[in-house]
Amino acid sequence: MSHPTEPDRAYAGAIEERTRTLVAGAAPEASPFGGAPSDLADDVERGAEDLGDRLRHVVQHLHAHPETAFEEHHSAMLLHQELARHGIDARLGVHGVETSVRAETGGADRGPTIAILAEYDALPGIGHACGHNVIAAAGLGAFLALAAVADRLPGRVVLLGTPAEEGHSGKEVMARNGAFEDVDAAIMVHPYGYDLADQVWLGRRLLTLTFTGVEAHASAQPFMGRNALDAVSLAYQGIGLLRQQLPPSDRVHANITDGGQSPNIIPGRAVMKLYARSRQPATLKDLSARLEDVARGAALMTGTGVELQWDEYPPSLPIRTNTALTGRWVAAQQRRGRSPLPLGVVSETLAASTDFGNVSYRIPGIHPLIRIADPATALHTREFAVAAASGAAESAAVDGAVGLALTALDYLLDAPLREAVHAEFQAQGGPIDVPSYFA
């Protein structure tokens, strides 16, 4: 018996080294906008700080009771109860998702409306290894701090508890059921190993390829068969060869979930599932077309049939970041002694995907990262799950709450900022029709 070879650390080490150099030389980018009046901002910051005990409770309670996508009944109820403690009557199970939460505060007139998003789903097997318990606490804290000054807000703040981020694009389901129709901008924060104002997030689609062949006795009459396993194998090789011509940040990763049952039967059915990821909606669309060609080519070569099923769960788009809003997040974090670093400091090689991307192509938004762990600690590891219940996670919940609350406050009270936010969004191409984008 032999063993896998040890992956060499040289490439990862070089990325870490380069990141260390960039971090040492980087500085937060200043916002050209003034934001909300300072007395109101001070009150909101103090309000969020005063919620510290409740936010620490939410961080720990969610962490101790992890629930996976669409099963977050207890987590949603916890947010509902915490809102009720503060006299907020939230709704459960809105916008087509049973475990969602929605609450509103602020001006009675329509006015500008900003949403604060709170995730709370965990990962199967390793609990809150993505730290969504911290996201929930930060979002809740920001909303409550703003609700405490509701009579001084010229617009509305909506708290949206958004389940099933991991693998299921819960926000897209909610968006298709009207969650953002009366919302002008959306903000959230995600825990990480660094304080980052912005980071690359790739768009992601799931493709299932089902090849149908003709079963035959593999020894007696192989010439009467059409081999579906050969087809799936050729598709896998085709993807491997395609990689050389893909942009460096594209990712394609697959597994074969059905390759036949018995070696003495030519397989009549074989199935491969793959994720395709890319940096722009347009490049993801192009990658999708290339993968379809590979699948059809494999079917043609083997005389099999192929069914292509895209997006069993709604796709995630990459994140389109709004830099005007990012500037206000950075200003708020600097009040907390944090220095969120600009895009490009941490390598985009480390990019993953999030359903917030789908929100960010509908309305302006930000998805900054807040530090709760060592830089080397990757998301979705047991080490990150430990960090998500640490004192650093509790501090990040409070600092994140302050950051989101002040960013929302700035958006509602600083009209030139608000105009810049929407002008930037239009200059980026304006909203896209997400549900039909890949159709």
Ligand SMILES: [Zn+2]
């Ligand atoms: Zn995750």
Ligand SMILES: [Zn+2]
């Ligand atoms: Zn996450």
